[in-house]
Amino acid sequence: MSKITTKNLNLWYGSFQALKDVNSSFQANKITAIIGPSGCGKSTLLRTFNRMNDLIDGVRTKGEILIDNEDILSQQADLVSLRKKVGMVFQRPNPFPLSIYENIVFGQKIHVGRVNRNALDGIVENSLKSVLLWEELRDKLNTPALRLSLEQKQRLCIARLIAVKPDVLLMDEPCSTLDPQATAKIEELMRELKNNYSIIIVTHNMQQAARVSDDTGFMLLGELIEFARTEDIFTKPRDKRTEDYITGRYG
């Protein structure tokens, strides 16, 4: 089932066209990887799904992005609820300079307002359990989040998203600052999470895309060149440009 569909999606930063007629369909409860060389538009595409690009001056978008069949580019789209529904994990984990507990309930306070302490405790526990951090941190909830390891911080950021019950998790190079062991843990977590969320990951690490994703899209110069099942992309890509990129012969 398609969770996110783009139709003839174009995006310009001023006069520079960063996305060109992107037509795609991202499936629910699957992990989709977007790969491509630097500057190909993969992060831009990812950021259109919760309209993060709106924050950049001079951005102009044309086309449609349907999430659960609703056009998020329309005038009526509610950005706050969109960003609650479509959460984002960034390259460097960015916990707030607050306690672990406060990090997780931060979104609740914004989106829901006042919630009683018992309910918040439950949310913290469930969110940390979802990212497999509960056993490690249950006795340290008031510790500053900035004291956690990089990998724990990244998990905490995912837990912070999960606390507001999103549908879609966007991940922009979520493991690029992590060592291989921590990367493996985040990838394992992604596999757990896909049962409940649709995950889209942008990565430069092709082995990671091959390991973790169900579908893969290859982008080049703003175009989505090929989109297929990951096993097909990495064993028998249809387009020569995809083949050249994934075999390291591009450029």
Next chain:
Amino acid sequence: MQRHFDDELKELHKEILQMGVMAQEAIYKSIEALKNRDKALAEDVINADTKIDRLELIIDERCVDLIARHQPMAGDLRFLTTGMKVNAELERIADLAVDIAQRVLELVDKPLLKPLIDIPKLSVIAQKMVRDAIDSFVNRDAELARKVVLSDPEADKLRNIVQDELINDYMAKDPKTASRAVPLLLIARHLERICDHTTNIAEDVIYMVEAKVVKHHPEEI
């Protein structure tokens, strides 16, 4: 880009080609030994097999090493996995040539049961199939690989002719001929098995070139 990896792939290519040449030579010599009742040549085939075994290990090791260090994808991945399979098939083909040479040693001191007609014909088909299969691998030629697959039934047919003749015209009529008929029967069988292994190579080549699985799907040829 990728110059080092490409150089390594070329080296692998050369080694597999060398393996193919050695396997072809083993078949050719084993059949020449049969035709000329040449004991020394048959022994030559048997002794040369250790060289082929050694090369098989070198190729295998290179493939594993390249996979581990370069994590190849797409066409490169298909080339390496096919290379490993082709390597194993060629080693089996060379073993079958050794089997033929051993049968020759069993026959060499006995009078010839009958003039050799169909076995040399079968060996010509087998050698051509091996040569074409290796060429199809080296030149990434799926069409040639298809021709190899399609020529296998001819080899089966000839094997059956040899078998029927040896059983019905010789062994059934005079069981004492068995000691000379059975080695010939086995040689025909070994040659037909060589053709089967060659068919496997050709099917793998089609996968390597077109990313299409034809193994166990004859309708896809």
